[in-house]
Amino acid sequence: MLFNSLNYAVFLPIVFALFWLSKDKWRVWILLIASYIFYMSWKPAFILLIIGLTVANYYLAFAIAGAPDQKGKKKWLTVSVVGNLLTLAFFKYAYFFNDTLSAILKSCGQPATKLPFDIVLPLGISFFVFEFIHYTTDVYRGHQPIRSFPAFALFASFFPTQIAGPIKRFQDFIPQFLAPAKLTVKSFDNGISLILLGLFKKVLIADNLSFFVQGGFSQPELFSGLDLWIFAYAFAFQIYFDFSGYTDVARGSAMLFGYKVPINFNLPYLAANIAEFWHRWHISLSTWLRDYLFIPLGGSRVSKLLNYRNLILTMTLGGLWHGAAMHFLVWGLYHGLLLVGHKLFQAGKDSLPALKNIIDSSMGKFASVLLTFHAVVIGWVFFRAETSTIALEMLKRMFTLSPALDNGEKVSMLLTHINYPLIYPTIFLILPVLAVMHYLSGLVSGIDLNKKVPRFCKIGYAFALMFLILVFSPDKSPRFIYFQF
């Protein structure tokens, strides 16, 4: 069931009504059953997977907490982490490992291997497996395990965040389940507004950009270097509006039940350096990677070289988490290298006061934002391209500003010659508008709009979003990008 479907538009109000009309003690059960129904709406059989992992991790946490010594705790934690990762690896990386092995065997003149069965990737597995690992690891670190099974099961399967996060922390979430829920006008308004905003971002912005982006990334060799820059910018906005739109709907839906889900985005393209970008982009994943990968590897409290290694390893594995393909791995590695480069630059900058002054000036900050944005855009080329070879070829064309051919004639931009579909000619207006909107959002981000904005504006805002979604939602909408992870 997609958030941007009519089915969800019926499902959510039914669950909302049942939740608030029932007694407190039944509410967790209602949400749990609703979450399982939500999950089964795709492939019912996979419910066994999520229930199986839930039961296993529930008891493993007690085994960890109840183990008499550190060795025993570690043993049970290893069982949990390895079990969760093997499950993830089986569903997500079996083909990748098999293809890699086949390539190696082929290069040695041996026949390629073939998996004896087909594997379908269960939706949301990367997210709930990470939540289970976080849970058992934190229990190992001394937190108390969750006593209430339904609360724990709901933590892992809560339908608003089930498929693509944000990745929750049980310390924030379980107390909310256990406390009596309270519906206020404010949380209702904020929840619905977030859902509407998320749908607007997804169906009106990301889906339209998706069509445009697909055109460029499917046959990049047809386009000029300048064209490919436009496609890369468009993808940067598409993925942002797609994923942040999903997160808005998830957070808004949770708010309707009185729960707060962590934010995942904070105007990422206004980051002035790559480290800041990762504090603003997919926050729940980057903090997870920090707490459960980077820090256990030694974090930054090690030698410089080890610190750099940890950064690169963390980001590379983070890239691979997105998908079992070389281009995701390269994307992660690229960000790891950027973070290392940033660290080195920071160290150099501190020793050169003149450079520091330039960078800290308003022009310097603006240039830093622009530079960071472009560094991220280059990364998105690896992320979106079908293979890393295609990505490299695209980047080569982008940096050499290669021309394209239009009816045999060399042109610096083919896009200006394309008039269909309308997204092609209008992209030259849409992208600057999105960039300006992003910038303006940064200017007002510190202001409490709830208090400052006149009431009629809020009513108009809700009305306009409802009208636009009602009228302009396409009959067919692509899935959210992060559903595949």
Next chain:
Amino acid sequence: MQTSIDKPKLDDDMKSESFAASFVIQGFVCLVVLDLLLRFLGTAGYLGFNPLRVSHRSWVYWNEREFLLDAKASKQKPLNTALFGSSLMMSALHGGDAVYLNKPQNVTLHHKSQLFKDLVEKRSGKSDNNFAFALGGEMVSDAYILFKGMLEQGQGCRPEKLIYGIAPRDFMDHALPSVTSTEIYRYMRRVTDLAEIEKQARTSPTEKLELWLSKLSYIYQHREEFLYLQSRYAKFICRKLLGAGDLDLVHAPMHIRKQAFLELPEDSAPNEVIVTPPVGPEPYVDNSSEYRNRYRKYREYQFAEQLGYLEKLLQLAKANNTEVILVNMPLTQANMNLMPSGFYQNYYNRVENLARLNGARLLDLNDQKLFPIEYFGDGVHMNTRGGKRFFEVLVDKLFQTEKAPRPEIKPAT
């Protein structure tokens, strides 16, 4: 024991906070008010919705456009023949005229068969006026809707004869989930009253929900009008602000065009598909994988449903004094071999029976002696020479069977 915590919180909150103060609810009320206002204005006739104002120009739009404009300009002399069918009839129509006139035919704008007209006029000695509603993917349900739409335009638009080229795919297409999933259905909803079939045509809960929503909300029901405005203003901005030139013709690389065809609503410009007279031998393209998918799974429900629409069409024609001639379209043996075992005979028997029961003629042109493989461009579509041959054979058969005694009506077995 019940504690205060056990009480539903909504009740508690409602006491202290009024949800009428919610700006979301107030925004929703504004939307309902606007919807009611538009409904009132629409019902009172202040909002002139025009089915020719569209955001995307599908083939059925181009057909209806010419048909309605003809009817309006009274150019439509009494319509003698309507030619119906899917892409099988469509390829014969365009290819036939391309060869006969030795002139390229623009698929978007070419809706009358000159070849058929001349052949009939030559045989009958009377003037003949035809119009083709032959559209790619046309299911039997679409043919019924198109015919109904024609009749609703008034007496001058009623054809004397309806020649309907049918093939097994029109009754069984795995690629089409339901009657409502075709572009013809979606477009014709705006032209003709489909209330009588809307409920039964929608089978999935989502489709039923969509119907319910469109009945409930006037804005949702008339989304196409807003989409038209959106595309109109977007084009205006492109022209004025961005200096875009002609936006009515398509200029796009083929892979983007193909992608749009798969992902966006059908939109055809008048510079896109031109059928040219043949130069030398015509190529044969193997499209068996496409048809393997279309015939993949026989669904008796879909077949019976489409057969039901054929019966409706025949009855509607009878009631309006239009003679129906069903033409079993030529196919290649390679395509027939892809059908599930026994399907073709079942299809033919049931159609034949239905035609007999409703006084329609059935001409079987699926004869490989009449149409050997050299007349085909792929497994099902005739090439341009095949198109010409098709109309020659069709007119021959029409005049032969016209003289023959009508078959007796027998009860269904």
